[in-house]
Amino acid sequence: QSALTQPASVAGSPGQSITISCSGSSNDVGGYNYVSWYQQHSGRAPKVLIYDVDDRPSGVSNRFSGSKSGNTASLTISGLQAEDEADYYCSSYTSSSTVVFGGGTKLTVL
Amino acid sequence: EVQLVESGGGLVQPGGSLRLSCEASGFTFNTYAMTWVRQAPGKGLDWVASITYSDSDTFYADSVKGRFTISRDNSKNTLYLQMNTLRAEDTAVYYCAKRIVLSPWAFDSWGQGALVTVSS
Numbered sequence: 553q554s555a556l557t558q559p560a561s562v563a564g565s566p567g568q569s570i571t572i573s574c575s576g577s578s579n580d581v582g583g584y585n586y587v588s589w590y591q592q593h594s595g596r597a598p599k600v601l602i603y604d605v606d607d608r609p610s611g612v613s614n615r616f617s618g619s620k621s622g623n624t625a626s627l628t629i630s631g632l633q634a635e636d637e638a639d640y641y642c643s644s645y646t647s648s649s650t651v652v653f654g655g656g657t658k659l660t661v662l
Numbered sequence: 663e664v665q666l667v668e669s670g671g672g673l674v675q676p677g678g679s680l681r682l683s684c685e686a687s688g689f690t691f692n693t694y695a696m697t698w699v700r701q702a703p704g705k706g707l708d709w710v711a712s713i714t715y716s717d718s719d720t721f722y723a724d725s726v727k728g729r730f731t732i733s734r735d736n737s738k739n740t741l742y743l744q745m746n747t748l749r750a751e752d753t754a755v756y757y758c759a760k761r762i763v764l765s766p767w768a769f770d771s772w773g774q775g776a777l778v779t780v781s782s
Binding site: 586592597603604607643644650653655656 | 712765767768769770773
């Protein structure tokens with residue numbers, strides 16, 4: 553199972569919005585509404601931001617939102633803040649009853 | 663408060679074995695599926711294996727199938743990962759994670775991780 557495709561890095565200024573894409577196939581992202589997004593600060597465990605494409609766990613800021621079109625999912629962060637600087641990973645359930653992660657995207661807040 | 667505490671990591675030679683444990687507290691362990699995810703140094707997240715709440719079903723990444731075994735002891739609130747025939751590419755921090763209540767394939771609580779180093 554190949555990793556989902558994410559851009560290696562994105563950058564934005566405080567207050568701006570950025571979008572991170574996550575491309576897969578009909579066997580994963582496109583076939584199921586089980587796409588999740590995780591934030592990981594350096595040296596820390598991951599934190600779930602979005603599950604089931606566009607649902608947000610309680611306690612997660614509404615500045616984080618998710619969507620999906622075809623085989624590509626997206627995470628949008630609005631009102632960028634310094635503390636958003638971290639690595640972001642998407643994941644999806646697959647037709648093989650496994651989970652696949654994206655390669656990760658490093659977000660830099662300028 | 664949900665707590666997941668991994669233990670059992672360390673240095674092992676290629677071809678060797680190691681068993682990781684993850685002790686859970688703060689939630690009803692026997693009602694949640696659990697998962698192991700690993701992260702090689704400087705690399706991304708890599709799903710390893712998952713197990714249903716009742717231990718009735720297990721799921722594995724192709725890279726570990728036949729070598730790793732996920733199991734749980736609900737009487738001890740503990741998740742395990744038995745790792746055999748270890749390879750250098752298995753070197754990683756191994757996290758245990760709890761399924762989020764509202765989705766079967768998202769994980770809302772993670773341990774601090776256990777470092778496994780496979781090297782001669």
